[in-house]
Amino acid sequence: MAGESKDCYDKDDMDVDEKDKMPPKSGVMDIDGGHLHGERSDSKLVKNIGKVVRDLRGLGFTSMAEDAYASAIFLLLKAKVHDLAGDDFRTSVLESIKGWIQAVPLQFLHALLSYLGDSFNYDSPSSGLKSPLASRPPSYPGIDAPSEALVRWKLRLEYFAYETLQDLRIAKLFEIIVDYPESTPAIEDLKQCLEYTGQHSKLVESFISALRYRLLTAGASTNDILHQYVSTIKALRTIDTAGVFLEAVGEPIREYLRGRKDTIKCIVTMLTDGTGGNSNGTGNAGDSLLEELNREEENQENSALEDGFNTDDKQAWITAASWEPDPVEADPLKGSRNHRKVDILGMIVGIIGSKDQLVNEYRVMLAEKLLNKSDYDIESEIRTLELLKIHFGESSMQKCEIMLNDLIDSKRTNSNIKATIGQASQTSTVSEDSGISLDILDATIISSNFWPPIQEEALNLPGPVDQLLSDYSRRYTEIRTPRKLLWKKNLGTVKLELQFEDREVQFMVAPVHAAIIMQFQDQTSWTSKKLAAVIGLPVDVVNRKINFWISKGIIAETMDPESDDHMFTLVENTSDVNKNSGDGGSCEELLAGDEEGEGPVASVEDQLRKEMTIYEKFIMGMLTNFGSMALDRIHNTLKMFCVADPTYDKSLQQLQSFLSGLVSEEKLEVRDGMYSLKK
């Protein structure tokens, strides 16, 4: 600081007129303004300022003088930081700010101080008057060693710059993290700033409030929240390796996500699918989060396990050597995790609470995916499973492994069966009655005990197909005695090619759709009742399913005036229906149940509902006795009384969702959080 020299001035210029006080002050401001534009410390200008400062000191306005030029410099610096940093997070600005501090304000101060210093001379004995706190500046003016005052100014300016930049970045942290990893330079800057200023708590507070305001709202999709969560983890990991602030920041997000129903599903999708949503493994652009995590982990491990050390010893040594005390801000209640490696997957699993739920959801999704496959290509699924096994342990992924094994097995069996046909046809026993060969039938054969519950629907397939299926299972039994096949006729996929007079259309459809459209071969119009009888499904289901063909313009719906029934007719010519004239020849894909949003596999919620129905009687009985009860009380009563066979082990949330299901079925009423029987 320049303060060290001010005491020396108290004697000089004591006789300066009072009136001089005002003009010089405004002069300082003026000159600073000019300085801002010129960015060149003119020696005359410095001299003027120096004179004014000295005069002011002489008047006893030492602190005012210093305040004036200090605040001017800080204002300038602040403007500069804002100007340099701006909204661009892709470049690091810290160095250029430091360079600017060196180049502009320090130059000015250097000139100013040396001007002021000239008049009193470092080596004069009067330096004894200096403040005792300020040590004697280096007294070799010939050498360009920075004076102590200058060094202090430098530190002060840099601290101010760090703080300004930090505030700026913290205010925009949300955007910065949205941009991650492009915004890495900004985060590095922030990290350095925080190292100097230590205002981490500011970051936590402001970021949490930004999160609450901008992310954790009903309008944000769960996917976005999760992505932001992951980016937050990654970004904050660079700022704070111990993960202390991350814990504080992550808590509100986790809390919020727990309240969302589709969180688990989104997490699983994010883990397994590429970010681009193309699960077919085409292109590496959309790598799954899991693979990304794994790559990171491998890198870490590779660097850790280079030489032939015993891994455990080595690991222990590394953790011991890299131990750092928790930052002061760490919550002592949470306990010091000495191995607080920030594990993204762990933090994501932490949202849900247990990995079992995650694994279960994955299994359901995997089942759905596998059942909808029309080939046996499961490479990407195998890879995902291997990765999941690393993180969740082999035993919890056991069932999933069996599912994948089933597909591999099916592929083998399928080709074996096809091979027997080859032999059979050589010995001239072509599949007896139907004229079509088994070539057009593939089958996925599953070990149903290990798959999630599968929804079965009775369905009458067209005769030839049925014939094929029984043929197939006969051959299967021949190869694999004493095992037999049970067909799940509503599952699978059918690749259809419809040929009309004027067009050919290809579809990927569910068996129901195929069964429906194939009925129209023999008879081009059906009433819905008759069609339902032939297909073996309820009328309303048929009406719903046939909508698919109506929407494709293959079938037209009319009302039959006689029987007051829906009448479906095959559309022979595209000219009849104009709306989808562009469809000809294109291959349209629509997999089982897509349009109704119901998959072949019972969802986790359905499973839960099934499990909960056991308790429905208990709940009904309870409410008959007590009139109305709060959720907590129902939960506790169930816990108390349903101790054996089956034990009540559901969470409060699960109970709540079950009860709200009962409410929507109009079995219960809920008023002010109290459940009662519907009268």
Added chain:
Amino acid sequence: MWLLSGDAVVCLELACEDCISFLWHAVASWTWDAQDETCGICRMAFDGCCPDCKLPGDDCPLIWGSCNHAFHLHCILKWVNSQTSQAHCPMCRREWQFKE
């Protein structure tokens, strides 16, 4: 009957104007053709596997005795090997003979 481009796509109907050819990918589950659901020794499902196995099906097959009782192969082998003299069927106490 139509055969399209040497592929396995076959037309169902003969001499039709509107013609549907298809490739059917069906789903089935396999099950052991045994009378019982669970193995009498380990009480695990036949369609599952014995406690020592991980993969069901070929890796953990069933075996029938001459008394027509079925068990997981691994389970009954363990049982037979643990008997000092002649082994008996755990279900009906008849002499255990593997069914031919």
